[in-house]
Amino acid sequence: MTPSAGAARKFPATALTGPYADGLDLPYWEGLRAGELRLQRCAECDLWIWGPRWMCGRCQTFDPEWVAVEPVGRVFSWSRTWHPFIPELAGELPYVTVLVELPHAGGRRVLGLLAESGDTDIAIGDAVAGIIQQPSEAPWPLLRWQRAHTSSETERGAQR
Template sequence: MKGLGADKRYWEALSDGRLELPQCAACGRWRWPAPFRCGDCGGWDFNWQTVEMRGEIYSWTRTWHPFEGTEHLGSPFVTLSVALPRAGGVRLMGLLDGEVEPAIGAIVTGKGAVSHVYGRDIPAIRWQVSQ
């Protein structure tokens, strides 16, 4: 993934179906988006950790109208913001799979998925409500 910055490792892992997030080596704070320097302690070193794609819905929105790049999703589609308790509450965005009505606080599990859009492979997280 040429040309990516501090978040390059995130995108590479997601392309392989894994989730990796940076944790400050000095203070232990989970950081997202990935920085070059910790905003809490000023540390420059980060340990990238594999994190389980499991969390709770923090927020969500349903999109009824397609816009450029989303045509392949169908309409409507639901985008989630999910808080990851095993990564200090870091929140990540992704799409909700299935016809389930989302609810704030619902537990979801995710998987890395790659979509081919406009000649490019775009990694994303697809969330499913846990039963």
């Protein structure tokens, strides 16, 4: 099933979401439930941390705090997947995985799925914004990324 150009899809991969058994990433998931993207930041040295850690890798302070971050950034890298590596996404092929660099989190990079996987014009450096989907059938929300189209991109598309 291929969506129309620019259409956002809902991914059914909710079985892949939720905190690990050790609870280290629970504040991340609780943040998504509250409509926020939360990452760790060391209260001692201000280092942004992702993925979750029990202690800061710079100053070795334990229990970095979880801070809400504006979910906007730029595509640092991306990959389109055509092979069903995991059964939960087999019906959603192709899908695009993006590595997003977050300027409001010290340049930390977060991996996620692009909401518009039919978008063939994705490029490194594209501005993206996070959207949090709260699926009714799953206990945990999903973070997806969508391109933030500028007015010049819209004009270019109209000229094609």
